[in-house]
Amino acid sequence: MGVVLPEGSPGVGAGPQILASAANGIAELIATLGGDAGRVFETVHVDAHSLDSPFNELSLAQYCQLFEEAARHTRYDNFGLRFGYGFKPKQLGAIGYMAVNSPTLAAALQNFCRYFPAHQQNTTMTLREERDLVYLDYRIEDGRISRRRQDAELSIGMFCNIFWHALGRGWRPLEIHFEHPKPHEPREHEALFDTPIYFSQPFNSVVFRRSDLDCVMPEPDSSLFSLLEPFMSGRCRRARPDDLVALVRQKIEIQLQHGNPSIKRVATELGMTSWTLHRRLHDLDVNFNDLVRGSRRDLALRYVAEPHIPLTEVAFLLGYSELSAFSRAFRQWTGMAPAHYRRQCALTRRLERSSASIRN
Numbered sequence: 001m002g003v004v005l006p007e008g009s010p011g012v013g014a015g016p017q018i019l020a021s022a023a024n025g026i027a028e029l030i031a032t033l034g035g036d037a038g039r040v041f042e043t044v045h046v047d048a049h050s051l052d053s054p055f056n057e058l059s060l061a062q063y064c065q066l067f068e069e070a071a072r073h074t075r076y077d078n079f080g081l082r083f084g085y086g087f088k089p090k091q092l093g094a095i096g097y098m099a100v101n102s103p104t105l106a107a108a109l110q111n112f113c114r115y116f117p118a119h120q121q122n123t124t125m126t127l128r129e130e131r132d133l134v135y136l137d138y139r140i141e142d143g144r145i146s147r148r149r150q151d152a153e154l155s156i157g158m159f160c161n162i163f164w165h166a167l168g169r170g171w172r173p174l175e176i177h178f179e180h181p182k183p184h185e186p187r188e189h190e191a192l193f194d195t196p197i198y199f200s201q202p203f204n205s206v207v208f209r210r211s212d213l214d215c216v217m218p219e220p221d222s223s224l225f226s227l228l229e230p231f232m233s234g235r236c237r238r239a240r241p242d243d244l245v246a247l248v249r250q251k252i253e254i255q256l257q258h259g260n261p262s263i264k265r266v267a268t269e270l271g272m273t274s275w276t277l278h279r280r281l282h283d284l285d286v287n288f289n290d291l292v293r294g295s296r297r298d299l300a301l302r303y304v305a306e307p308h309i310p311l312t313e314v315a316f317l318l319g320y321s322e323l324s325a326f327s328r329a330f331r332q333w334t335g336m337a338p339a340h341y342r343r344q345c346a347l348t349r350r351l352e353r354s355s356a357s358i359r360n
Helices: 026-032 035-042 059-073 079-085 094-101 105-119 147-166 185-193 209-216 222-237 244-256 263-269 274-282 288-304 310-316 323-333 338-359
Strands: 017-019 058-060 123-130 133-140 176-177 205-209
Touching: 017 059, 017 105, 026 035, 026 079, 035 176, 059 079, 059 133, 059 147, 079 147, 079 185, 094 147, 094 185, 094 222, 105 123, 105 147, 105 209, 123 338, 133 147, 147 185, 147 205, 176 323, 205 274, 209 244, 222 310, 244 263, 244 274, 244 288, 263 274, 274 288, 288 310, 288 338, 310 323, 323 338
Parallel strands: none
Antiparallel strands: 017 058, 123 133, 133 205, 176 205
16 A cells, blocks of 8 residues: 655644644534534634645644534534544554554554654653553643543544554453543443543543553554654654643643642643743743633633533632632632523523524
């Protein structure tokens, strides 16, 4: 099988990018669920023709918005989950082919993590070992992309398909972790993965036995791997982390449920001293405490809008020890109580659905 790689370097837009192959098949699934793919693409300002080549690039923010809008438009909250579950590794393009043409599952996952920056920027993708367990961790490291549940669920499904390719459909992960709060209807998650599912975790993770890594990949093609490796290596060298503020916001969000985020801890995670981080933020005319307040407010608005998440849990996720303290802060941000804001969001959703029904 031949693979033709594009000449020259791919175009780079604003912000972190992702190869268009990651959205392969989204229009078909939208249509299957009774939606209008053209309207979804138009809403998020994505040119549908940009998906024609797997080597084209999309803005990572628009990619995440595309799946969030698809879920909203089709009224199917588990859109990303279903998309990822049926997504075969080769559909991912170059990085998928590199994974399935590695000699063993261990090599496949190591190569996947190593070359992931060539496929998707501003993202953590690592293998982490704890005793006899291994965690395949995934997380977008861009605090500006706050709505990313659909991406997390489709990504975990995609990753599990690498395991299924090697170990067969009878394989089951030991656990699945998601960083977002528990959705309104989690039974489909449990049915698809047939394993315990944990939400509000530090990473999106597939947890499995170390012994699984010894599995030999079926019919690996070393020549195809050798053809793809220079292309992906070149893209890795060009990949660069995006702006510092986005990275700091992401670290802040992770620390929030444990209390007030510390500039020292954030700086350590970014590999610098707190003084250096303070200076670099100051050069950008940004204050760390303002980032904390802004992150807490943005997450509060997002979580309160989800009717199935108890307000006491929202308070906990944002680092408040009591619901009353959270309610006071929320009133300061919005001028209304959390429960009132939640009712307003529910009313807005009903009006949007009524309007969509009339149009259709």
